[in-house]
Amino acid sequence: MYYVARVDEEKCATYNCKQCTLFCPEANTLMFDERKNAAYVNEPRCKGCALCVYVCSDLLKRDCITMEMVTTE
Amino acid sequence: MGLRYVQPAPGFKQYLPKDYVDLIDFGPFGKEVDASQIGQFKEILEEHPMCAGCWMAYFVRVFYASLPNPEDTIVLGTAGCARLALSQAAVPFIYGNYGDTNAVASGLTRALNLRFPDKQKDVIAIAGDGGLMDIGFSMTMHSWFRKEKFTTIMVDNEVYGNTGGQESGMSPKGVQLKMAPKGKKFDKLPATELAKLAGCVYVVKIAPTNIKRLSKVIKRAILAARHFGPTFIHAYTSCNIEYSIPTEEVLRDAREREKKDFGFEEYMTDEVKAFFEEIEKKKKEVKA
Amino acid sequence: MPEQKVVDIDYLLKEAPRERHFITGAQAMAEAVKRANVDMAIAYPITPQSEVMHLVGDLYAQGYLKDYYRAEEEYGTMSAIAGASRAGVRVFTATSGPGLLRGIEAIASWPGHRIPAVLGVLTRVVNAPLSIQPDNIELAYLLHSGVVLLHAENQQDVFDMTLAAFAISEMVDVYIPVAVATEGFFVTHAKGYVEMTPEDMKLPPRDPYKAPVPVTDCEVPPARIQRDAPVQKSNFMSYLIHAVWQQEVWSSTQRAMKYIYKYLNGPIEVVNPDADVFVVASGCAAAQGREAVRYAQEEGLNVGLVKIKSIRPFPAQEVREALKNAKGVVIPEHNIEGWLSKEVKAAIPNSGIVVDGPRVYGGMTLPVELIMEEIYKILGIKQEKKVVI
Amino acid sequence: MATKTKRYNIRIAGVGGQGVVTSAHILGNAMSAAGKYASLVPFFGSEKRMAPVEAYVRASDEPIYEVGEVVYPNVIMIYHPQVITHGKSYTMPFYSGLKENGIVIINTDVDVLTDEDKKVLDDLNTQIVMYNATGLAMDIAGTELATNMAMLGFFFGITKLVSFEHIEQAVRERFLGNTFVASGGTASLDSAIEKKFKRKVELLEKNMQVIKKSFKIVEEQGWTEEKEPVNA
Structure with a gap:
């Protein structure tokens, strides 16, 4: 069981910001889908640091990302 | 030419892993990518075992996204955290011995110049504070004195992170770490000042808080090294483990340190300045 | 400098005409370098080796070599030699006693990095109290490093072994460094008769693509082993990778034997x-x-x-x-x-x-x-x- | 059983400034010029004026394999009496290691050997030659710097290893042509030599006269080695 970041894509799509993707320490993990105009997380690669949450919530006050507990199947 | 070696043989592509195919189709090879587009193209850096929230891992990510010529770039690293990520990229990486990056890079750069006098091959040594300013100090300094044409990047986490948190020459004075049980007795080494004195033509001190600026100085350091001599970037890349920074706070920490003692500094010789001005001018002309 | 023509390895080492000269061991080593089509040499002074790298420096000044510099110290020298060799050029350096020990961390990694370099070892006392004389205890440290180690009796051996070393180290089934040792002063600074090949003949240049492990030049895919420190995978991966790789390195050392028979009349x-x-x-x-x-x-x-x-x-x-x-x-x-x-x-x-x-x-x-x-x-x-x- | 080889293992002891090492080179080169064999061990260390200096030369009709200092010489040449009287020597007494049937040549104007020394040397059947080589150098060449030439003259006069022409060739090579060690400083040295060439030629001439005279002295004194060649 471990934490991963999850993006509320609908909410995220209301902004055009991409800021979280610019601060994720991991490559090819927190991506931006141009068609949806929203960020998304490649969950198996997410290490759960929550930096994106800091950027989205603490700095930008947009609260589109949450940390969630997932289970490997 | 370098681009050729990442291309699979005809008919072979369908058998390759998705990550590799993505790299060919959506990677930065042969294109001019902007690091601030990360998240929208396939990066050459792959998964790596660096800690969650590591600011050094973030630096390495931006670094690889900023290479002006990734298909003709060779990266050198040494013992320490950074190489755990540095080695996981679709760019040739050399892991030598302890603190030897700048000596190996000296030989490598000279030899590449002998073999490919008409081609630009970028050589970049990236090591930590221990590798460059402690164990590899003389090799770092002398590569600069000799005016070797490659870029040196110090990812400074102010500690030996990979060996379990010992004091380094770049740890701040007073900080209590392993092997400094009563606190560090002397100041952080003045790395950028040493670089200037030793003859680096382009020297930057930076905390990675602004991707555009960070990417720009990485590109500049590499371009200046091609033509003029050694270049040096001193980047603050905190160790959230040894300095007990909650992972979600590492950006906040970087911004604080930037205000306190890691304010952006960019030094360049007049020659290098004129070179960049010329490039900017040409860019504007193309746009216009 | 005379125009040098490239001749076949076997011809140069075994058939080319030879002329007798009365020269020092240091000169003999440099004369071999002159005929070996060396691209680059890196020097660092230590008595009694220095004379060799002075002479090689003269060769660079005359145009026999393309690059040469005095490094910061031996660890820097040996590391830069590794860097240059990995980029595909033919390299040479030499050292003595304490210098060898200072450089040995890098030297011991050359075989594992599959670096076909040639190292001159002009022996000298190691340890305290200080002496600069030719005790050869330092060779004991080299025995376990994986390099091919030849030991020259006299000036003639120094010439023959050094020239052959370049050929042997770059053989595809060997491809590891070759060290040529001889006693400092007794051989390096004393004169002896040396039958030498003509100075207008040289070995073929290094072909960096004739190699079991690719060079790092962005022209060919790099070897995976060179990028991934196995230690970051798992303990078992790292045991395994290190073990098979070192096994291959030491087999390479053994495979050098047939060339020692071919070029040096046997071990x-x-x-x-x-x-x-x-x-x-x-x-x-x-x-x-x-x-x-x-x-x-x-x-x-x-x-x-x-x-x-x-x-x-x-x-x-x-x-x-x-x-x-x-x-x-x-x-x-x-x-x-x-x-x-x-x-x-x-x-x-x-x-x-x-x-x-x-x-x-x-x-x-x-x-x-x-x-x-x-x-x-x-x-x-x-x-x-x-x-x- | 093989025939005995004519072989000389020579230890030269003197003091700094006397040209001990230079004469060792000349000795070796003279052998080489004669198509014979020689090897020498140059002395390395701090060579100060009047401090002990030693050089070692092996000379033979046959190839020489051995290297290193001569510990057991059959020829000892003492360029300065202080080597014996003041113990300016790396080995004490000065004849330590000397083999049977050897030769000892000492530059001195007085008898510097004690009775005890003489007994040891006699027991070893040593040929002892004492002569004021410095005086000879002063008389002929007008400089004490030619002492080493007189000593060389005695050695070659006694052993008849090479001819006068070969010695001249070696001395000429040493004074006029520098082929020994090429290093950074050689180029500047060469031009300096060129400037002083005339003086060098004169010096060479004087040196050769000293050697010629010392050959004559050997004849007159009957020092020529008439015994079995010594065996090293």
């Missing part, structure tokens, strides 16, 4: 194969041994010499064969530990016939008289006192 030389007593020696101790054989002949004693040219790979089988009828074996050495004696004793079934010594250390000369004393003892000859002690 050993036997003088008077039917002797009762053998002096077994390497480097300039072999010269003392050769002299002892002459002394013994004049006195009517049946003494032979087994000179060991290749220390790594060690010619265990050849030594065993050469000594199979020996009644006694004397192993003179220029070091306190007797590393050669240990190697020989481990190679033969009856190690009891080996006399440990004579040994001189601190870089002192090895008087032939000391070897003779051991021979007299083995043969049960009571020696008359003939000298003032």
Whole structure:
């Protein structure tokens, strides 16, 4: 069981910001889908640091990302 | 030419892993990518075992996204955290011995110049504070004195992170770490000042808080090294483990340190300045 | 400098005409470098090696080499040699005693990095108290590094072995560094006759793509092993990768043997194969041994010499064969530990016939008289006192 | 059984400034010029004026394999009496290691050997030559710097290893042509030599006269080695 970041894509799509993707320490993990105009997380690669949450919530006050507990199947 | 070696043989592509195919189709090879587009193209850096929230891992990510010529770039690293990520990229990486990056890079750069006098091959040594300013100090300094044409990047986490948190020459004075049980007795080494004195033509001190600026100085350091001599970037890349920074706070920490003692500094010789001005001018002309 | 034409390796090493010169060992090493089509050399001073790299510097000034510089210290030198070699050029450097030890961390990694470099080792005392004289204890440290180690008896050997070293190290089935050692001062600073190939002939250039492990030049995919430190995978991966890789490195050392036969007439030389007593020696101790054989002949004693040219790979089988009828074996050495004696004793079934010594250390000369004393003892000859002690 | 080789293992002891090492080179080169064999061990260390200096040369009709200092010489040449009287020597007494039937040549104007020394040397059947080589150098060449030439003259006069022409060739090579060690400083040295060439030629001439005279002295004194060649 471990934490991963999850993006509320609908909410995220209301902004055009991409800021979280610019601060994720991991490559090819927190991506931006141009068609949806929203960020998304490649969950198996997410290490759960929550930096994106800091950027989205603490700095930008947009609260589109949450940390969630997932289970490997 | 370098681009050729990442291309699979005809008919072979369908058998390759998705990550590799993505790299060919959506990677930065042969294109001019902007690091601030990360998240929208396939990066050459792959998964790596660096800690969650590591600011050094973030630096390495931006670094690889900023290479002006990734298909003709060779990266050198040494013992320490950074190489755990540095080695996981679709760019040739050399892991030598302890603190030897700048000596190996000296030989490598000279030899590449002998073999490919008409081609630009970028050589970049990236090591930590221990590798460059402690164990590899003389090799770092002398590569600069000799005016070797490659870029040196110090990812400074102010500690030996990979060996379990010992004091380094770049740890701040007073900080209590392993092997400094009563606190560090002397100041952080003045790395950028040493670089200037030793003859680096382009020297930057930076905390990675602004991707555009960070990417720009990485590109500049590499371009200046091609033509003029050694270049040096001193980047603050905190160790959230040894300095007990909650992972979600590492950006906040970087911004604080930037205000306190890691304010952006960019030094360049007049020659290098004129070179960049010329490039900017040409860019504007193309746009216009 | 004369225009040098590239000639075939076998031709240069085995057939090319030779002319006799009376030169120092340092000159002999540089003369070999001159004929080896070396791209780049990196130097760092230490007595008694410095003379070699001065001369190689002169070669660079004359245009024989394309690049040359004085490095910061030996670790920097050996690391830069690794960097240059990985980029595909032919490289050379030389060092002595403490310098070798300072550089040995890098040197010991050359075989694993599959670096075909040539290293001159001009021996000198290691350890305190300080001396600059030619004790060869430093070679004991090289024995376990995976490099091919040749030990030259005299100026001629220095020339032949150095030139052959470049050829051997770049053979695809070898592709590891070759060190050519000889005693400092005794050989480097003394003159001897050397039969040399013409200076207008040189080896073919290094072909960086004729290699078991690709060079790092962004023209070909790099070897995976070079990018991934196996330690970051898992313990078992790292055991496994390191083990198979090192196994291959040491097999490469063994595979160098056939080229030692081809270019250096084999790893050993036997003088008077039917002797009762053998002096077994390497480097300039072999010269003392050769002299002892002459002394013994004049006195009517049946003494032979087994000179060991290749220390790594060690010619265990050849030594065993050469000594199979020996009644006694004397192993003179220029070091306190007797590393050669240990190697020989481990190679033969009856190690009891080996006399440990004579040994001189601190870089002192090895008087032939000391070897003779051991021979007299083995043969049960009571020696008359003939000298003032 | 092989025939005995004519072989000389020579230890030269003197003091700094006397040209001990230079004469060792000349000795070796003269052998080489005669198509014979020689090897020498240059002395390395701090060479100060009037401090002990030693050089070692092996000379033979046959190839020489051995290297290193000569510990058991059969020829000892003492360039300065202080080597004996003041113990300016690396080995004490000065004849330590000397083999049977050897030769000892000492530059001195007075008898510097004690009775005890003489007994030891006699027991070893040593040929002892004492002569004021410095005086000879002063008389002929007008400089004590030619002492080493007189000593060389005595050695070659006694042993007849090479001819006068070979010695001249070696001395000429040493004074006029520098082929020994190429290093950074060689180029500047060469031009300096060129400037002083005339003086060098004169010096060479004087040196050769000293050697010629010392050959004559050997004849007159009957020092020529008439015994069995010594065996090293």
